Amino acid sequence: MSTENTRTRYAIIGMGSRCQMYIDAIHGPHADVAELVGLADTNPGRAAYHQQRIAEVHGAEIATFDPAELTTRIQAEGIDRVIITSPDFTHADYIVESLEAGADVVVEKPLTVDADSSARIARTVEATGREVIVTFNYRYSPRNTALKAAILDGKIGEVTSIDFTWVLDTVHGADYFRRWHRNKKNSGGLLIHKASHHFDLVNWWLADVPARVYASGGLKFYGAENAAARGIAPAERGTREGSEQDPFALDLRSDEKLQKLYLDNEHHDGYIRDQDVFGEGITIEDNLALIVDYARGAVLNYSLNAHAPWEGYQVAVNGTEGRLELEVVERAAVLPAEGGAPVDPSVSDDGQSGALRSKGERLVLQRHWGEAQEIEIVQGEGSHGGGDGLLLADIFNGPGEDPYKRPAGLVDGIQAIIVGVCGNTSLESGGPVRAADVDLGLSEAAGAAAVAN
Secondary structure (H helix, E strand, O other): HHHHHHHHEEEEEEOOOOOOHHHHHHHOOOOOOOEEEEEOOOOHHHHHHHHHHHHHHHHHOOOOOOOHHHHHHHHHOOEEEEOOOOEEEEHHHHHHHHHOOOOEEEEOOOOOOOOHHHHHHHHHHHHOOOOEEOOOOOHHHHHHHHHHHHHHHHOOOOOOEEEEEEEEEOHHHOEEEOOOOOOHHHHHHHHHOOHHHHHHHHHHHHHHOOOEEEEEEEEEOOOOHHHHHHHOOOOOOOOOOOOOHHHOOHHHHHHHHHHHHHHHHHHHHHHOOOOOOOOOOOOOOEEEEEEEEEEOOEEEEEEEEEEEOOOOOOOEEEHHHHEEEEEEEOOOOOOOOOOOOOHHHHHOOOOOOOOOOOHHHHHHHEEOOOOOOOEOOOOOOOOOHHHHHHHHHHHOOOOOOOOOOOOOOOOHHHHHHHHHHHHHHHHOOOEEHHHHHOOOOOOHHHHHHHHHH
């Protein structure tokens, strides 16, 4: 039998920036096991952009289609798997339709944005017997794997608590307030869209599940009301004359890809990629703090800030025999770009370092009654220290033996959004929320996983 006939057939829905990683993987290192047969987006211009790029870069002709044709295309084209990289609020509908049409699903985090859609996905998986893979690339980052290994090796005994602080800077953090993410109905807020990555890490590090969540926070920096209090006048959008004087403005003309992908295609659907971060209509929070109780007794103290002057995170894991500390600086400072303001974070330079803060990472172990010692973090090749390559290999080739259990399925995807779903409820009610009181379909997902295994 030929290789051509045994390759898994893929379609991708969602033609923003994220889909390019999968496109290049299918046409590159995984071309022997994967075949891309279709691209879909509600905006035909963005689909055409990636279609043209595939032809120019990979020499392949790939058909595009309207997502409304998903079921028909899956069945007519014999599509085995659908990769979903569309906005978060669309995930559930595309997942459910793909499963019912006979395809498995690979979906970018988060799985979905609320409890009802999560339960609907889980029940569809149970009914169809098909598979949902959720992509958590942070698990594969060498620094996060090194921390997992240290915990597994018992370096600090039994974990009692974790302090986890994540700061997003005024390039990356601000970007969530320009795009569709700024509306909580679309993204679930940063507690789900961004922090599901972080909560998945904690779940994975602890091999445990969240049981109770208490959250506090609000929109304290971005938005029209905060801007007015500081005397900042609103702007229509970032792409305008004089935008180079505004450090928060994203001029889509500053980058060829951004212009071709978004600015040139606004006429199809009216989507504005460069909205004013100090404009009206923002319903997500930019400062968040949570206390999360875990089932086996550990406590997580978590905070997120989306307007910091630097970007990175700090994790301290306390145990009965010592403490592990992971410090990561992804961008040491946001400095004005030559000739204008910072561009989209996906194309900006992350290499800035200063005398007091340098880009890098360090994992430190200190056991009781002992000196602190640094644990080596072994880097791989490629983005995220080689982590993206490992993730893609597991997706396209199937997971192999992994002592760290990094591949994530539906149960992991649900557990990653439990904290965010409960946290959003806690923000509204002002009180703690028990995970057991919220139906996300976890029992159905766990039952389906047990049958599959």
